[in-house]
Amino acid sequence: MNPQPRAAINPPSVHLSEIDAHTFAAWLDAGTNGVVLVPVGALEQHGPHLPLGTDALLSTSIAAAVAETTGALVAQPVTYGYKSQQKSGGGNHLPGTTSLDAATLIGLTRCLTTSLFTQGARHVVFINGHFENYQFLYEGIDLALNDLGISSGDDRSVLLLSYWDYVASETLETVYPEGFPGWEIEHGGVLETSLMLHLQPELVDLDRSVDHPPAALPKFDRLPVIPSRTPATGCLSSPAGSDADKGKLLFDQVVDTLAQDIARELRLKR
Numbered sequence: 001m002n003p004q005p006r007a008a009i010n011p012p013s014v015h016l017s018e019i020d021a022h023t024f025a026a027w028l029d030a031g032t033n034g035v036v037l038v039p040v041g042a043l044e045q046h047g048p049h050l051p052l053g054t055d056a057l058l059s060t061s062i063a064a065a066v067a068e069t070t071g072a073l074v075a076q077p078v079t080y081g082y083k084s085q086q087k088s089g090g091g092n093h094l095p096g097t098t099s100l101d102a103a104t105l106i107g108l109t110r111c112l113t114t115s116l117f118t119q120g121a122r123h124v125v126f127i128n129g130h131f132e133n134y135q136f137l138y139e140g141i142d143l144a145l146n147d148l149g150i151s152s153g154d155d156r157s158v159l160l161l162s163y164w165d166y167v168a169s170e171t172l173e174t175v176y177p178e179g180f181p182g183w184e185i186e187h188g189g190v191l192e193t194s195l196m197l198h199l200q201p202e203l204v205d206l207d208r209s210v211d212h213p214p215a216a217l218p219k220f221d222r223l224p225v226i227p228s229r230t231p232a233t234g235c236l237s238s239p240a241g242s243d244a245d246k247g248k249l250l251f252d253q254v255v256d257t258l259a260q261d262i263a264r265e266l267r268l269k270r
Contacts, residue, residue: 014067017076025120027073034122035072035266037063038112040137042081042130044089045096047188047235049209052096053079054192059129061199062163065255070268072125075116078108081130086225087217088131088184090234093227102136109140110147113158117148123266125159127258131184134162159262164191166254166261175246181214181237188235190242191250198247211240 009027011019016036028034041056051057056079063074083092083099092099100108109126116124126137141158150156164183172180175190186192196204215236217229230236262268 011073014064014072015074015076019073024073028120031122033071033268034120035070035125035262035268036075036116036121036123037067037072037125037127038075038116039063039077040081040126040128040130040133041077041079042084042089042133043079043096043098044081044084044130045094045188045234046192047209047233047239049205049207049239050188050193050196051203052098054196055081055129057200057203058192058195059127059163062129062251062255062258063127065251066127066259066262069255069259070263072262072268075112078112081105082132082136085132085221086230087215087221088236089187090230090236091225091227093225094230094234105133105136106140106143109137110144113141113144114147117144117150117156122155123157123159125262126161128160128162131162131187134160157266159265161258163254163258166258167191167250168253168257171249171253174249176241185214185217185236187237188233189237189239190246193239193242194244194247195250196247197242197244198251201244206239206242209239209242210235211238214238 009030011023011027013019016024039059041059043052044055046054056077060077067074080100082105084090084097113124128134128137137160141160210233212231215231
């Protein structure tokens with residue numbers, strides 16, 4: 001006789017932090033999905049109008065919405081990130097920016113990946129929301145897979161992505177009618193401000209936002225930094241033109257495209 005299929009488990013929340021351990025174990029055992037999303041951000045200044053936790057707030061909101069449509073679950077976010085760089089985050093010298101060094105972020109990523117697979121996850125998806133994190137997340141994942149003996153041909157995998165890579169060119173044209181300034185200096189600017197106005201407007205104070213030209217920084221990195229090269233606001237581009245409608249457009253389009261991509265890659269039913 002063929003064994004009876006295990007009943008699908010529908011946890012009451014997509015957030016692991018809001019469900020109990022026995023429900024999570026049953027969900028893993030049911031084997032109907034096994035995808036855990038890990039949002040990653042930073043505690044980093046985003047100018048006078050946005051909260052320090054913007055990166056993790058956005059990646060977590062996107063992860064939760066993707067989980068709702070794919071049947072995945074969302075781990076607690078990594079709320080600290082690698083050192084802010086002057087050319088992409090204003091710089092690690094700015095008040096409020098509280099960072100990890102490379103070894104710590106690599107080690108943390110390695111531990112999370114190992115732990116989730118050891119518990120029975122089939123796929124882990126890191127959704128990055130802080131520009132400077134990416135290569136250190138990559139290294140931590142690579143080390144964990146080597147530790148676990150997961151190589152090509154294994155049906156387990158890790159996906160690593162930054163959510164802004166899913167913003168379509170048509171969306172950018174709508175959000176930036178006068179031209180997109182580039183991802184590196186989109187820090188505290190229209191994209192993040194609009195997303196926050198859509199998702200958590202109570203944390204945004206547009207009255208304190210400042211309209212100024214994009215930061216003009218050299219092509220090289222100089223260490224130690226020259227603080228005066230970072231705009232006084234800490235923002236590398238202006239948030240002028242931000243609104244909740246643009247945020248909704250960005251959020252809905254990114255979530256839909258990202259969910260489709262994950263579902264197709266991991267053969268999930270939506």
